[in-house]
Amino acid sequence: MAEAQAFVTLATTDAYSMGCLVVGKSLRRHGTSRKLVAMVSPNVSRASRLALEDVFDEVVVVDVLDSRDQTHLTWLRRPELGVTFTKLHCWTLTQYSKCVFLDADTLVLCNVDELFEYEELSAAPDPGWPDCFNSGVFVFRPSLNTHTQILEHTAQHGSFDGGDQGILNTFFSDWAVKDIRKHLPFVYNLTAGAIYTYLPAFQQYGHHAKIVHFLGGTKPWHLSYDPQAANESSLRDSSKNFQQFMNLWWVEYYSQRQLQFKKDDKNEDYSAQQLVSPQTHQTPSQSQKSSTEAHHKEMMMPSLPLTLDSLTISSSSSEKSEESNILFDVLSGGETEETPTVVSPPSEQESELTEPETTDDSATATGEAAAAETEVDDLEHRRMWEEGRADYMGKDAFNNIMRKLDLFLD
Numbered sequence: 377m378a379e380a381q382a383f384v385t386l387a388t389t390d391a392y393s394m395g396c397l398v399v400g401k402s403l404r405r406h407g408t409s410r411k412l413v414a415m416v417s418p419n420v421s422r423a424s425r426l427a428l429e430d431v432f433d434e435v436v437v438v439d440v441l442d443s444r445d446q447t448h449l450t451w452l453r454r455p456e457l458g459v460t461f462t463k464l465h466c467w468t469l470t471q472y473s474k475c476v477f478l479d480a481d482t483l484v485l486c487n488v489d490e491l492f493e494y495e496e497l498s499a500a501p502d503p504g505w506p507d508c509f510n511s512g513v514f515v516f517r518p519s520l521n522t523h524t525q526i527l528e529h530t531a532q533h534g535s536f537d538g539g540d541q542g543i544l545n546t547f548f549s550d551w552a553v554k555d556i557r558k559h560l561p562f563v564y565n566l567t568a569g570a571i572y573t574y575l576p577a578f579q580q581y582g583h584h585a586k587i588v589h590f591l592g593g594t595k596p597w598h599l600s601y602d603p604q605a606a607n608e609s610s611l612r613d614s615s616k617n618f619q620q621f622m623n624l625w626w627v628e629y630y631s632q633r634q635l636q637f638k639k640d641d642k643n644e645d646y647s648a649q650q651l652v653s654p655q656t657h658q659t660p661s662q663s664q665k666s667s668t669e670a671h672h673k674e675m676m677m678p679s680l681p682l683t684l685d686s687l688t689i690s691s692s693s694s695e696k697s698e699e700s701n702i703l704f705d706v707l708s709g710g711e712t713e714e715t716p717t718v719v720s721p722p723s724e725q726e727s728e729l730t731e732p733e734t735t736d737d738s739a740t741a742t743g744e745a746a747a748a749e750t751e752v753d754d755l756e757h758r759r760m761w762e763e764g765r766a767d768y769m770g771k772d773a774f775n776n777i778m779r780k781l782d783l784f785l786d
């Protein structure tokens with residue numbers, strides 16, 4: 377019997393592949409010891425697949441299953457969700473004994489390997505109808521038998537919402553009442569909507585968030601990075617919080633470090649590797665570099681009006697705090713020469729990433745000196761960050777991040 381365990385995600389388009397990339401990178405950042413699997417449909421471009429192969433242990437091609445259930449999907453006002461039936465193929469991954477499925481629109485904020493202690497089918501309540509579970513994050517056991525049963529169930533009963541969530545909730549129909557141990561805490565599937573509907577609860581418990589889920593029609597890849605928006609005084613607090621998660625998604629999207637770990641240390645203990653300081657990293661080989669560059673050129677990217685690699689935080693000793701070190705870690709994100717610098721907004725005709733412009737030498741030099749100075753502290757703080765003890769969702773941490781970004785961008 378298979379012993380290995382894996383996190384699994386899915387993309388049937390290049391846009392959702394961007395989401396998968398962030399899911400994979402955020403899992404690696406937090407030192408998961410489990411395998412990473414991306415299921416993609418045959419129409420996903422080669423460039424997207426290559427990018428995913430940099431991060432995931434396996435990129436598995438699966439056929440698209442489509443509900444074509446327009447009536448129900450129209451109720452949900454999401455005609456595109458029929459394709460989420462494809463998710464049901466995750467039960468065929470029988471090379472793994474247990475898996476955790478993560479929607480492509482999720483972002484992992486700390487190590488969540490403890491999810492593998494849960495049994496099939498464990499999931500968090502859906503905020504819209506808490507007696508249903510949300511199918512964006514769930515624990516399952518691959519089994520061809522279960523796969524067939526679910527497909528038969530689907531053929532017979534359809535899906536009450538037109539998507540996979542409707543099917544899975546009627547298939548695992550006793551989830552609401554049978555076994556409370558199969559109810560994942562909401563912090564494993566914190567939906568953006570909950571921030572709006574119950575802000576005081578978010579303020580009380582939000583800093584325990586472990587996985588954010590950008591449920592709904594607007595995904596992070598539809599919006600661009602906007603450090604100002606999160607500080608807009610006219611915005612309600614809930615919108616600010618949402619924007620901050622959105623910005624964090626972009627920071628992860630552009631981070632480079634995980635790619636090197638995957639390439640250099642495939643199948644090694646990533647958490648141990650991540651304790652290595654940036655200065656002692658092996659320089660990425662030319663082939664790695666060109667594959668990453670190719671990915672950046674070929675992947676469709678919305679505009680990112682930000683110079684991420686220049687965002688090295690100059691931390692004067694008086695300013696040193698856990699948050700600023702974490703920020704250093706998040707934003708510096710790896711070898712500077714590899715990260716795209718200035719990303720110009722794509723023109724109407726051209727959706728590809730525009731060639732990076734030259735970096736401001738003096739800014740980079742100052743940044744590097746500061747980075748070297750704080751190396752020792754960075755290691756310790758990085759370790760805490762990797763262990764998920766960073767609490768960067770805490771108010772101060774986030775304010776600090778936004779303040780630093782604003783300072784830089786001014």
Ligand SMILES: O=c1ccn([C@@H]2O[C@H](COP(=O)(O)OP(=O)(O)O[C@H]3O[C@H](CO)[C@@H](O)[C@H](O)[C@H]3O)[C@@H](O)[C@H]2O)c(=O)[nH]1
Pocket residue numbers: 385386387388389392456457459460463478479480481510511512513537538539540541542590591592593
């Ligand atoms: O064109 C698509 C649409 C979806 N997906 C995948 O399917 C997942 C679910 O779609 P998503 O757009 O994330 O749906 P949600 O907005 O999260 O809506 C809810 O409803 C869906 C349909 O029931 C469930 O799959 C979700 O888990 C549930 O959160 C995505 O994350 C992707 O992994 C694709 O690959 N291509």
Ligand SMILES: [Mn+2]
Pocket residue numbers: 479480481482512589590591592
């Ligand atoms: Mn989703």
